[in-house]
Amino acid sequence: MLSVIIPTHESERVLVRTLACLVPGATAGLIREVILADGGSTDETAEVGDVAGCRFLPLPGPVGPRLDFAVSSARGDWLLFVPAGSVLEPGWVAELQQFIDRASAGLAPTGIAAAFSDAPPPQGEGSMLRAVLAVWRARRKSLAPGRGLLISKASLRELGGFGNQNDPEADVLRRIGKRRLTMLRTGIVTPSDT
Template structure:
């Protein structure tokens, strides 16, 4: 049912857990293939992929271009885009299987829909819980998930709206905006993401920077300039 596409760049520290969480879904037939779109890793990423039997492809460095390359190589009618430091919680495949059954039964206005998981940080702090609530409100009100929540999208819809663009930043927001709020389904299963960026920069600093970047994006500031601020 699903082609899982994961962009990587020196992801040996986090990739094993991400791939392990996909094994039950592959056994149950929910995941047809896992495609690793690598942007030039120099660590053990390629060896990890080879050991798991996933498909390894080379792509121009940049998350947007890597995701686009993975989607082009995919064979399934549904795509799951997943970051290399985001682990889907146990049971996610059963919820997705039920969603696709509903689509096949015609319970949606159109089969051209997308879905995203519930954002969770792999951290026990109060700051992490606060950020999770902020993201939950954003998704409930705006239907605007980010890439670290994972994104499932119908392949026909993905192709029709032009797929991922080669942007230095905001490639996930750009795609979600073109998908549209009415086509976005919010799932209950959690996508558990590494808190490394927030721990390194500080929660308040990283959250403020993210808010500034998304504001500049909506003000139509070119992504290449926003990328400098984000970095």
């Protein structure tokens, strides 16, 4: 069902935490495979991926062609792009499954793709106001790269893939547009957030 694609380059130290947070998706049967689209690592990135059962696709050079190469070999109908070192918050499996089910049935609320929020869900007193502010901030920043991206393989192909842009993820997000991007309630913690 879902192929997870992680662009890597010298990522052995940060990759373990990303792979660990994907385990619930694998045990739930959501994740079909994890692909490491590697840019020519000389550290132990390949070995870390091998121990975790990932497919390692080395292709030195820009990240856009590496991602397109990984997409072309992906077995899943849906693709989840996650930066190496990122950690998905609990609850992501059910939320992704729900989005995929609704999108496959033509019932997705806002479009063809989804991205993770950048803040944990608010808790405690006054949480309704904080929830509204969090949603507003997430929508404002929804086209920021590095928040993870869930998209069907067919939709990504219709968009023309990643190509050889300076910032291929930002370019794909621009082509998707805010109106066709659903912001998930589940958050993602990226290496830049820590």
